[in-house]
Each structure stands twice: as structure tokens, then as C-alpha cells.
Amino acid sequence: MSLTKSLHEGFSARAFSQRVALKGSEPLDRDHGDHLLNPELDALIAANPLRDAAVLVPIVDRGDEASVLLTLRNANMRKHSGQVAFPGGAIDPEDDYEPEKAALREAHEEIGLEGRHVEVIGRLPRYLTTTGYSITPVLGLVHPPFELTPNPAEVADVFEVPLSFLMDPGNHRRESRIWQEKERFYYTMPFGDRFIWGVTAGIIRTLYERLYS
Template sequence: MILDWSEDRLRQALSVAAGPTSDYDLNPDVAPPGGSLRAAGVLAAFHADDGRLVLTKRASGLRHHPGQIALPGGKVDAADADAVAAALREAREEVGLDPAQVDLLGTLPPHRTVTGFAVTPVIGVIRGPFQPRAEPGEVEEAFALPFAHVADPSRYRVERRRWREGWRSYHAAPFGPYYLWGATARILLGLARRMQA
């Protein structure tokens, strides 16, 4: 299914009711650990001109999730008002996106990760010219994927790998050299499904 960029479709998707998602969605036999989750926010920022989505490839030397494809974002710090503020701050730090260029459309329900975070996906549209710049040390590459790939549920598939003495299933939507998978793929698949509703 080929989807043309439509800001209206994106806005309508945010009005579709949906519950929270989790890294455990495809692994019901794995019980999430107890304890409180740490709040985090990620920014799904689409260019207003053609809907391409800004993503990062995390630096290979990082302790957590090295080399993975991710939406700009991170944990909510004490100075952040909320997950939206954290997502905007991190996007400025990681890819040089000025928050004033982002037209915020809304948020998706939180996504629970196996690393103990409740991640709030923040959806926005980038207004005006923007060329992402990777933050040295944390981001290996800043790039964009086409809207037609991100917004098409048929591009996502289920794969699995060994994890903690067993097998773990997860969503993936590879595109060229970029292996989009895990929490980022699950969040974007949720958005893609809502755009089809």
C-alpha cells in the first residue's frame, strides 16, 4: 500500500482511540518486571513538505542501545515539565531541531520498554527548512525515512532473536541500510495502524 503524505491523515490518526503498547506485546509469556517505570519522551517529527520522518542511528559506543535506529528523545529530566518537553529538548540536542519549528499535533499512549521506560511518543510537523545534524558522541547519523514507508502497516513484519535465555519476537521495518526495529518500530506501527482506521 502506497500512502501519500497527508498532514490531515496524521492529525486524524491522533483522534483514533488506542491503548498503550509494550515491548512485551508479541511475548505474552514473558512477564514484565515489577517496579515503577521511568518517564521518557520521543519525537516523531514529520517534514511538512513531504512527510519524511527524522530518525537517528545511535552511536556504536553508547552503553544502551548502541547502533540502533531511534526517534530523537530520552528520559524526562528534572528540568523538563513533562515528556513533551523532554522529547523537544532531546531533539534539539540530538539532531539540532529548534522546538520553534515543530508544530505539535499530540501524543500517542505510552510505550513500555524492556529497559524500564514508559515512553510517550510526541507527534509533530517540522515547519520550514531543516537539515538534521547528528550530535557527536551520541548520534552516529541523523537521517529521514519516507512517509510511505513509515505509514504503511504492510512494511512491518515480526522477527525474533535470542534474548535472556529464550526467544523474543519484535516488529521490524527495514529500509535500505536502516534496520528499524524494536520499540521504535512498534511505536511507528501503532501510528501507521491508526492512520488506516
């Protein structure tokens, strides 16, 4: 069976992995981020040094229908409380400044996902934020069976969303709100009682544009 044909078999983890392999030769040097929908934020992002961070984009192998593992941040968190997020955080010296090591470490610390269950298969372009981070999304296939033990200090819940739902542009809403007296645009992807927006939705949109559009 040809690679091209197999790419249209649906949303299995295998098909996802093939898409990543096909796009792997494309450059990662074009940064994505809040500034793409809001060009006026370029100056704001450039005005301050950005701290390197990484998130794990966990694609769970559920047979023909892969899913994406997401967390709901604890409502008591100092930043981005109560928001849907990928497991991740700042890249520390103990990670040898490697995004993959940081993403796997954070996933283990936040939700108890052991690295032996994760097959790292690639990256997305860096995502720059107005909150001062340069985030490298690390793509990983998560192979069941696995157990999760969320850290209650950081994570209120862990849930899965079908990859097919998130890769359907019909589920991507472009919305806006007034921020610092200007209209700021962003994506949202409501799923049941979960409201995915902000950086998380931006990274998901980047995943769609890179692999599925």
C-alpha cells in the same frame, strides 16, 4: 471537501495531522510495548519501576509526501548503540515532567532541531520496555526550512524515511530471536541500508495501528 475524503489524499503532513485530530478523542490509557507481542514479558515489566521518558516522532512536511526523521545512534553509546531511534530520552524535572517539553529538549540536544520548527499535535499511548522505560511518543510536525546539527557524542547520522513506506504494513516484518532462553517477537522495517527494529519499530507499528489500519 469532507474530512473523510481528505484523509485518503495520500501521506502529506496535512493529511497526517487530520488523522491525528480524528483519533485524538481515543483513550491513551492502553499501554503498548514489548509485552503485546510477548505476553510473558508482562511480569518482567511489572517487576521493576519504570522511568518516564519521551521521544519526538518528527513528521517532516515535504509537500505531498511527508517523511519521518530518524537518527542512528553512535556506536559508542552505552545503550542501544548503533540502532535507529527517535530523538528522545528521560523526562527530567527541568521538563516540569511534561513529555512534550522533554521530547523537544532532547531533539534539540541530540540533533539541533529547534523547537520553533516543531508543531506538537498529539501523543501516542505509552510504550513500555523491558529495559525499564515508560516512553511517551510525542507527535510533531516539522516545518522546513530547518538546519540540523547532530551531537556527535550521541548521533552518528540523521535521515528521513517516507511516511508512506513506514505506514505500509507490507514493510513491517514480524521476526524473533532467542532471549533469556525464550523466543521473543519484535517488528523490523528494513529501509535501504537502515535496519529499523526494536522499540523504534514498535512505536512506528503503534502509529500505524492507531492512525492507518
